Amino acid sequence: MKKNNIEGWLFVSPLVIWISLIILVPIYIAFELSLFNVKIIGTSGKFVGIDNYIKLLGKSKFLNASLNSLYWIIGNAICQTFFAFTIALTINYKFPGKKIMANWIILSFIIPTVVVVVIWKLMLSSSSGVINSVLIDIGLLDEATGFFSSPNKAFISLVLINSWRWSPFLALIILSGLNSINREMYDASKVDGANFIQQFFFITFPNLKSVLFVLGLVGTLLSFNIFDIIWLITKGGPSSATTTLPLLIYETAFTKFRISQAATLSIITSFLLLLFSIIFIQSMAPKEDD
Amino acid sequence: MIKEINIKFIFLSLSLLLIILIFFFPFFWIITSSFKSPEEIIATSTTIIPRSFTLEHYNKILFNSDFFIYLKNSLIVSFSSMIISIFLSVSAAYGLHKLKFYGNKFVEYSLLVTYAFPGVILLIPIYLLFAKVNLLNSYFALIIVNVLFATPFAVWMLKAFFKLIPNEIEEAAYIDGASRYVVISRIIVPLAAPGIASIAIFCFIISWTEYLFASILISGDDLKTLPVGLAGIVGQYQIDWGFLLSGAVLASLPVILLFVFIGKYFVSGLTEGAVK
Numbered sequence: 217m218k219k220n221n222i223e224g225w226l227f228v229s230p231l232v233i234w235i236s237l238i239i240l241v242p243i244y245i246a247f248e249l250s251l252f253n254v255k256i257i258g259t260s261g262k263f264v265g266i267d268n269y270i271k272l273l274g275k276s277k278f279l280n281a282s283l284n285s286l287y288w289i290i291g292n293a294i295c296q297t298f299f300a301f302t303i304a305l306t307i308n309y310k311f312p313g314k315k316i317m318a319n320w321i322i323l324s325f326i327i328p329t330v331v332v333v334v335i336w337k338l339m340l341s342s343s344s345g346v347i348n349s350v351l352i353d354i355g356l357l358d359e360a361t362g363f364f365s366s367p368n369k370a371f372i373s374l375v376l377i378n379s380w381r382w383s384p385f386l387a388l389i390i391l392s393g394l395n396s397i398n399r400e401m402y403d404a405s406k407v408d409g410a411n412f413i414q415q416f417f418f419i420t421f422p423n424l425k426s427v428l429f430v431l432g433l434v435g436t437l438l439s440f441n442i443f444d445i446i447w448l449i450t451k452g453g454p455s456s457a458t459t460t461l462p463l464l465i466y467e468t469a470f471t472k473f474r475i476s477q478a479a480t481l482s483i484i485t486s487f488l489l490l491l492f493s494i495i496f497i498q499s500m501a502p503k504e505d506d
Numbered sequence: 507m508i509k510e511i512n513i514k515f516i517f518l519s520l521s522l523l524l525i526i527l528i529f530f531f532p533f534f535w536i537i538t539s540s541f542k543s544p545e546e547i548i549a550t551s552t553t554i555i556p557r558s559f560t561l562e563h564y565n566k567i568l569f570n571s572d573f574f575i576y577l578k579n580s581l582i583v584s585f586s587s588m589i590i591s592i593f594l595s596v597s598a599a600y601g602l603h604k605l606k607f608y609g610n611k612f613v614e615y616s617l618l619v620t621y622a623f624p625g626v627i628l629l630i631p632i633y634l635l636f637a638k639v640n641l642l643n644s645y646f647a648l649i650i651v652n653v654l655f656a657t658p659f660a661v662w663m664l665k666a667f668f669k670l671i672p673n674e675i676e677e678a679a680y681i682d683g684a685s686r687y688v689v690i691s692r693i694i695v696p697l698a699a700p701g702i703a704s705i706a707i708f709c710f711i712i713s714w715t716e717y718l719f720a721s722i723l724i725s726g727d728d729l730k731t732l733p734v735g736l737a738g739i740v741g742q743y744q745i746d747w748g749f750l751l752s753g754a755v756l757a758s759l760p761v762i763l764l765f766v767f768i769g770k771y772f773v774s775g776l777t778e779g780a781v782k
Contacts, residue, residue, distance in 0.1 A: 222607075224601045224608075226601070228597070228607075230598070235617070243628075243631065257630075257637075306525060328761075330732075330736045330737050330757070331736070337740070443626050486627055497615055
């Protein structure tokens with residue numbers, strides 16, 4: 217199709233302007249703030265140059281939160297890939313009730329995050345949670361455990377809860393990729409004697425490239441960004457074990473009232489995420505033949 | 507052959523069981539719990555089949571709380587965000603995937619990269635910006651951010667649908683003298699309807715579930731949305747579980763109802779739009 221420059225830009229411009237205004241202006245404001253030492257929102261501070269950056273990079277809190285964010289992304293990627301593929305491959309089979317399940321599996325994604333928090337706070341409660349009593353009944357636990365009481369347990373529980381929310385949505389997108397794979401490839405491979413595990417690794421997986429590209433990019437960025445689930449359940453504790461970068465930024469700005477420091481953190485974080493995105497797109501973008 | 511069918515069967519049954527337990531049982535649990543007596547909800551010996559039945563929690567939340575105010579706010583914000591998002595993303599997707607212009611790949615990827623500037627990072631500067639232009643404590647403040655979070659992915663979702671529409675149909679219409687406006691409203695939009703339905707519900711969900719910005723940009727009680735109202739109960743030292751659970755069920759009801767009607771477009775839109 218021939219290029220249609222002016223009209224093309226005309227159609228994308230409302231969205232592009234909307235998004236750039238709401239991203240670029242705030243980023244500029246954040247950058248400006250990061251060069252001053254403003255404490256409480258609305259007050260003014262004095263110019264300190266790159267002091268905030270130098271101070272911040274040496275802080276153990278920043279290092280701790282960055283590591284937590286890294287573990288958070290990796291943990292979520294592993295869990296969500298596992299759950300999402302299990303769901304997608306299962307729904308891809310024929311079985312009674314398949315339609316209903318395909319439609320409603322996404323329930324955990326369409327409800328408000330706060331409701332997700334309520335569900336799991338109740339289910340994992342140490343005093344009256346159903347999970348604890350089931351685990352005790354089947355003999356896996358001797359007594360009720362607090363799922364959010366130790367650093368490791370809290371972190372793992374949160375990763376699982378967040379994966380519970382996102383996996384079904386990802387599963388449907390993977391399913392869209394599965395649907396686009398030519399059925400004949402499976403038949404041909406069967407003739408050649410491939411079993412279904414081999415089929416998965418040699419046909420299914422490679423053919424999902426363009427879907428997995430978008431999921432890898434957007435999924436990582438969205439995982440990184442998770443704030444409400446962590447904040448509403450553990451507030452970043454116990455002893456900062458679940459304080460990821462978004463929580464650190466929030467805490468710095470709204471409970472410690474160090475606006476400039478929070479802005480500095482925001483700028484560094486944006487820079488890291490942007491770097492990740494560019495590298496990811498450069499190295500993984502599928503080649504399109506249109 | 508028989509062996510392979512058996513393995514498949516075992517794999518399928520096991521994963522079905524797992525999926526039902528993990529992804530559906532929790533809903534059964536909070537819905538039934540919301541009808542239990544307060545004593546039964548916090549009892550140390552949990553009961554899978556409820557022993558008590560009461561409507562007191564629903565009574566309390568419906569007639570003795572700000573539920574309807576929050577509901578109204580959530581509905582206004584979510585519907586407005588949804589409508590604006592639809593217009594902006596359909597227009598952008600049309601430009602990106604039907605017109606092809608210089609720099610369209612760049613715009614397409616840049617849109618996805620906007621997720622590199624997520625929530626918390628923008629929170630403080632957006633707060634300051636909105637304070638300057640007097641947008642704090644307004645529905646519009648929330649609508650602006652919801653659109654920002656919903657549209658990039660919505661445009662990507664529309665791509666598959668727009669690609670399925672053959673260019674020949676459009677070209678034939680132009681030869682017959684149709685204007686761009688007629689082509690879009692009479693051909694593109696109807697043919698991409700399932701795709702538009704899926705982005706509609708996606709945008710609605712994103713707005714309906716948004717908590718972070720709603721909790722910071724809105725301070726007046728009369729403008730709070732449902733998630734913020736609910737989170738207020740979660741944060742209390744002594745949680746009134748019955749109250750909270752009935753609130754959680756009611757807050758989920760509108761999206762679930764919407765899903766009953768257009769959910770199948772969303773799911774088939776996601777799964778059959780086929781990202782080829």
